[in-house]
Amino acid sequence: MKAFHFDSGPPEILPNEHAHFRIFAKYEASSRERILAASVGAVVFVLLNLLLLSAFGRHNAGPSGTIGAQRIEWTAMQELLGEQGLWADRDGALTAQNSRSS
Numbered sequence: 001m002k003a004f005h006f007d008s009g010p011p012e013i014l015p016n017e018h019a020h021f022r023i024f025a026k027y028e029a030s031s032r033e034r035i036l037a038a039s040v041g042a043v044v045f046v047l048l049n050l051l052l053l054s055a056f057g058r059h060n061a062g063p064s065g066t067i068g069a070q071r072i073e074w075t076a077m078q079e080l081l082g083e084q085g086l087w088a089d090r091d092g093a094l095t096a097q098n099s100r101s102s
Contacts, residue, residue: 029037
C-alpha cells in the first residue's frame with residue numbers, strides 16, 4: 001500500500017480505498033437488533049434524565065427547604081403576635097385572682 005508516487009517530479013497522492021472506513025458498510029442490522037438497540041438507547045436516555053433531575057433536585061432542595069422552615073417560623077410568630085391581646089387578658093385575670101386570694 002503506497003500512498004505516494006516518487007517516479008518523477010513532486011510526489012503525487014494516490015487514492016486510498018481504506019480512507020473511507022467502510023468497515024460497517026457491509027453489515028446490516030436485523031430488525032430484532034435494531035429494536036434491541038433502540039430499546040437499550042431509550043433506557044439509557046431515561047436513566048440519564050432521571051440522574052440529572054435528581055441531581056438538580058438535590059441541588060435546589062437546600063434553599064427551598066430553608067425558605068420553607070423560615071416560612072413556618074414566620075407564621076408561628078404571626079400567630080403568637082395575633083394572640084398577644086388574649087395572653088394579656090389572661091395575665092390580667094390571673095393577676096387579679098392571685099391578688100384576691102392573697
